[in-house]
Amino acid sequence: MKFTLVTVAGFATVANAFSNSAFMGKTSITQAAKSTSQLDMKYKVAVVGGGPSGACAAEIFAQEKGIETVMFERKLDNAKPCGGAIPLCMVGEFKIPETVVDRKVRRMNLVSPNGVEVDIGSTLQADEYIGMCRREIMDKYLRDRAIEYGAECIQALVTNIDVPADHKTNDKSRYTISYSEFKEGSAAGVPGSMEVDLIIGADGANSRVAKAMDAGQYNFAIAFQERIKISDEKMAFYEEMAEMYVGDDVSPDFYGWVFPKYDHVGVGTGTVVNRPAIKQYQKAIRDRAGDKIAGGKIIKVEAHPIPEHYRPRRIQGRMCLVGDAAGYVTKCSGEGIYFAAKSGRMAAEEIVKLMEGGTRLPTQEDMEKTYLAKYDKAYGPTYAVLDILQKVFYSNNGAREAFVELCNSKYVQQVTFDSYLYKRVQGNNPLDDLKLLGETIGCLIKGYANAKPDAVFSNPVESQKRL
Secondary structure, eight states, X not given: OOOOOOOHHHHHHHHHHTSGGGGXXXXXXXXXXXXXXXXXXXXXXXXXXXSHHHHHHHHHHHTOTTEEEEEXXXXXXXXXXXXXXXXXXXXXXXXXXGGGOOEEEOEEEEEOTTOOEEEEOTTOOTXXXXXXXXXXHHHHHHHHHHHHTTOEEEEEEEEEEEOOTTTTTOTTOOEEEEEEEEEXXXXXXXXXXXXXXXXXXXOOTTOHHHHHTTOOOOOXXXXXXXXXXXXXXXXXXGSSEEEEEOXXXXXXXXXXXXXXXXXXXXXXXXEXXXXXXXXXXXXXXXXXXGGGTTTOEEEEEEEEEEEOSOOSOOEETTEEEXXXXXXXXXXXXXXXXXXXXXXXXXXHHHHHHHHTTTTOOOOHHHHIIIIIHHHHHHHHHHHHHHHHHHHHHSSSHHHHHHHXXXXXXXXXXXXXXXXXXXXXXXXXXXXXXXXXXXXXXXXXXXXXXXXXXXXXXXXXXXXXXXX
């Protein structure tokens, strides 16, 4: 459904132009018409992608009177392959209602390569939890909210973006977006095109906007997930429980998961270094979960590329990347939903300020000094720390055994949950940090001594592929 926004100010100006006072003094009919045109003029912003990053960006733009907002989404019932975990801070910050959260996870069962289990979550308060969502439900809610604020949503696949040669220096040059719009009865879609003044690329790992702006390549993981319907008796185990399995059998550089949803569990894994073996790792996570999901029916199979690091370029001219398109997924945890929504909202908020009520367009330098600088300052350290942790603890089975043992520590659990739930460090204790360093070294020594060796694999050609 398309919405046409007409400002009351526009009507008022037209009415005044033909009133008696309009013909008095020095104001001519030509001047009045020119004034009317200026008030009615709006800059047009295209948000390509209607997931959390795109929807949250469109919501901000749509509330600005001087901006016309169009959001493109290829598939309105899209269910992105995703664990679907969101931190508690996102529920409050983005006003996510209870109806969107399927489960409130308060315990995590962490399982080592040798089968050692650690139950974490005892440090959580009664009102703290990790939200588990289905992406098709959450994405639709965020998208519908943007539409309610006035964003126009077009169900279409963006096929091409024509970038004018002078788009960095001439604010009157416009981008032309070509797309194939979904229509009932049309298998191929109906072609269309639109000129816009600014583009937000929120279209995921295979971003068309990133290609148009020559944003560069990045390495990527393949995430694979099966939605499995299990009996009510087995589902009761996952009422407030999620599971993480580590070991080179389920992933040589990540983890496998069993996350509870409304009436099923999402069972999946991911890898960067050995993508061709993803189905082998998926079978292993099913085997590791064992009787807990035995007899379940697979109701959906999903796979999707996940970015491994920032794009080399995230802004060019008046084109700006957010979410997966920009590469905002953390190492170690693989979290991307919150950072997608946050980057979309932050980019839009900064750009709206720069546009000064729709009276000007921001430059590339403007956006780099505001949106990019603020995002990197706020979250750059998080990406760096989690990158280090992944390299230390997910590199081999010995390190994975040590990681699971360390999670027995209440201090580790407290810091981990505080960092995840609230996206900030909760004032670590230097003495406890020093003690933790000693425990880490001890656990690593023990883990390497007791761990089973990692399987050897080789994929020299496929491992060089980039998005």
